[in-house]
Amino acid sequence: MDKIQRSHLLIEDLSVARGERILLGGISLQLSSGQIAEVTGPNGVGKSTLLRAIAGFFPLRSGRMSWVESEAADSVPLAERLHYVGHLDGLKSALTARENLEVGLGFLGRDRRTALQALDCMELAHVLDLPVGYLSAGQRRRVALARLLIVDRPLWLLDEPLTALDRHARALLKAIVAGHLGSGGLTLTATHEPLGLAGTIQVRLGTR
Amino acid sequence: MTRILLVVFVRDLMLARRIGGGGILGLVFFLSLVTVVPFAIGPDLRLLSRIGPAILWIAALLASLLGLDRLFQADQEDGSLDQMLLSPAPLELIVLVKCMAHWFMTGLPLVMLSPLFGLMFNLDGPALRSVAATLLVGTPTFTFLGAIGAALTVTLRRGGLLLSILVVPLAVPVLIFGVSAAQSATIPFLTPFLVLCALGLASIALAPIAAASALRSAGE
Numbered sequence: 569m570d571k572i573q574r575s576h577l578l579i580e581d582l583s584v585a586r587g588e589r590i591l592l593g594g595i596s597l598q599l600s601s602g603q604i605a606e607v608t609g610p611n612g613v614g615k616s617t618l619l620r621a622i623a624g625f626f627p628l629r630s631g632r633m634s635w636v637e638s639e640a641a642d643s644v645p646l647a648e649r650l651h652y653v654g655h656l657d658g659l660k661s662a663l664t665a666r667e668n669l670e671v672g673l674g675f676l677g678r679d680r681r682t683a684l685q686a687l688d689c690m691e692l693a694h695v696l697d698l699p700v701g702y703l704s705a706g707q708r709r710r711v712a713l714a715r716l717l718i719v720d721r722p723l724w725l726l727d728e729p730l731t732a733l734d735r736h737a738r739a740l741l742k743a744i745v746a747g748h749l750g751s752g753g754l755t756l757t758a759t760h761e762p763l764g765l766a767g768t769i770q771v772r773l774g775t776r
Numbered sequence: 777m778t779r780i781l782l783v784v785f786v787r788d789l790m791l792a793r794r795i796g797g798g799g800i801l802g803l804v805f806f807l808s809l810v811t812v813v814p815f816a817i818g819p820d821l822r823l824l825s826r827i828g829p830a831i832l833w834i835a836a837l838l839a840s841l842l843g844l845d846r847l848f849q850a851d852q853e854d855g856s857l858d859q860m861l862l863s864p865a866p867l868e869l870i871v872l873v874k875c876m877a878h879w880f881m882t883g884l885p886l887v888m889l890s891p892l893f894g895l896m897f898n899l900d901g902p903a904l905r906s907v908a909a910t911l912l913v914g915t916p917t918f919t920f921l922g923a924i925g926a927a928l929t930v931t932l933r934r935g936g937l938l939l940s941i942l943v944v945p946l947a948v949p950v951l952i953f954g955v956s957a958a959q960s961a962t963i964p965f966l967t968p969f970l971v972l973c974a975l976g977l978a979s980i981a982l983a984p985i986a987a988a989s990a991l992r993s994a995g996e
Contacts, residue, residue: 625861648864656855662794663787674783675863715859 574601574638575649575722577622577754582631584614584621590629591617597771601722601752604745604765608758609773615758616654618773619725622756623652635723650723651676655731657712661701665692665711668700669718676719686714691740705732713741716748724748726757780865781873788877791850802839802882803889809835810893821898828897829907829958835893836886836911837947840918843882844943845936847874847926848991857930857991867988875916875923875984883915906965907958910972914954917976920983921946927990950975 576599583593592614599605607615620626622633624647635646659668669683687693690710700708709732716724724745730738742763745755749765757763813831814824851857860870890911891904899907925942929935953975957968 623858623862625858647862650862652858652862654855654858656853656858658855658859660787660791660854660856662791667787667790671783671787672859674780674787675859675865677780677864 574752575754576600576634576636577723577756578632578634578636579622580632582618582621582633583629584617584626585629592621592773595631595771595773597756597769599754599756599769601754602749603767603769604749604755604757604763605769605771606757606759606762607771607773608760608762613774615773616727619652619654619727619756619758623647623650623725637722646723649721650725651716651719651721652725652727653712653716653729654727657708658715659700659708659712662699664697664699665703665714666696668711669714672715673718676715676721678719680720681718683714683718686717687711689717689740689744690714690737706734706737709733710737713744717744722753724753724755726755726759728759729757730759730761730763777865777869780863781869784860784865784870784873785877788874789881792877792881802842803885805842806835806839806886806889807893809838810896814896824896825898825900825903826959828894828899829903829910830955831897832890832893832907832911833914833951833955833958836890836915837918837944837951839886840883840915841922841936841940841943843878844919844922844926845929845939847878847923848930848987849926849935852930852991852994857994861992867991868984871923871927871987871991872980872984875919875987878923879916879919883919887911887915903958906969910954910958910969913969913972913976914950917950917972917979918943918947920976920979921950923987924983924990927987927994930991930994 579595579597582595584591595618597605607618609615617626621628635649665687666683669686684693684696687696690713692707692710695703695707700711713729729741733741742765745763746765749755762768810832817824860867887908890908894904894907922943925939928942929939932938950972953968953972956963957965957972
């Protein structure tokens with residue numbers, strides 16, 4: 569597994585615009601292996617936009633974003649080193665949980681766990697062969713989060729990961745994120761409800 | 777890389793089969809158009825066999841346009857497109873494979889049934905063959921050209937109309953050469969057919985690039 573190596577995400581004075589309108593400006597952030605940052609701020613301030621910009625779905629207007637891996641000699645594009653779980657879960661209602669995860673695995677490449685193992689970690693093994701359309705919002709969320717486990721990628725971008733999760737599932741996700749950080753991963757969440765992990769870096773938007 | 781593309785292909789076929797709609801819808805539309813025209817024109821067999829190839833081609837064009845608006849929209853709405861953007865495979869190739877899967881489910885059945893529908897227009901053996909051959913080349917061209925329109929209108933909820941307006945002008949040259957090859961009674965078959973093939977190959981090569989760049993900007 570290549571995850572033990574040190575990785576750094578460096579964001580300097582990033583700004584994002586849609587047309588003439590500046591959505592976000594002057595964001596700076598440094599995140600290293602084992603660290604988690606929480607982006608907070610009022611609704612509409614651009615938390616999701618920041619995460620989507622880091623994922624590369626938005627072109628940057630200005631600023632720099634760099635990804636450094638100590639051992640990777642060849643520069644892998646950042647988009648291939650990150651997981652993004654957003655408001656849209658990327659799951660197909662007509663496919664079963666297993667098929668959805670296998671498709672996710674197929675898109676992202678290089679498996680670490682099987683669909684069953686990943687769902688087992690999210691305590692959802694019993695819905696493996698149910699179409700995702702039959703699941704509740706919280707269960708869908710958990711299937712989407714299981715994608716984090718199925719493919720090994722160091723940077724996790726989680727947009728409101730706790731939405732629709734019950735208390736037990738929140739504890740489960742917290743443990744999974746802690747495990748990811750422990751093995752040298754990086755996590756950036758946008759949230760109103762802190763995960764409550766020690767050493768969380770706070771990034772507060774909306775004070776500009 | 778090949779595995780990623782295989783997954784995309786199988787996934788799209790699986791989704792098309794489970795959700796239904798698209799492919800069958802196009803086929804039923806094709807069938808109804810082709811059935812209605814002889815009734816409207818009347819039992820003039822010579823006239824029917826003369827305009828038959830053109831009617832089949834027009835029906836194929838309209839049927840191809842029918843399901844195209846969902847080609848990328850379904851993936852954009854549920855966030856699957858984001859996951860595709862994170863894939864190591866270039867979006868251009870994913871688009872190419874998605875178009876192939878779409879054609880496989882919608883265009884290919886149409887081509888295979890076209891000889892049967894041709895009988896309704898009193899087409900003879902050689903004419904049936906040339907209609908099927910030209911449609912075999914023409915329908916993927918429509919799918920790929922349509923993919924450009926589908927990618928441009930991916931964020932529009934009622935993008936179907938705009939898609940038709942965008943795609944039909946691009947499809948006109950394909951229609952012209954397709955129908956002239958299919959009506960090979962008046963013009964030799966090979967020349968327009970080769971031009972049709974060239975148009976098809978150009979669209980397969982260029983449309984994925986255009987569609988992928990439209991999809992990338994749609995993420996903004």
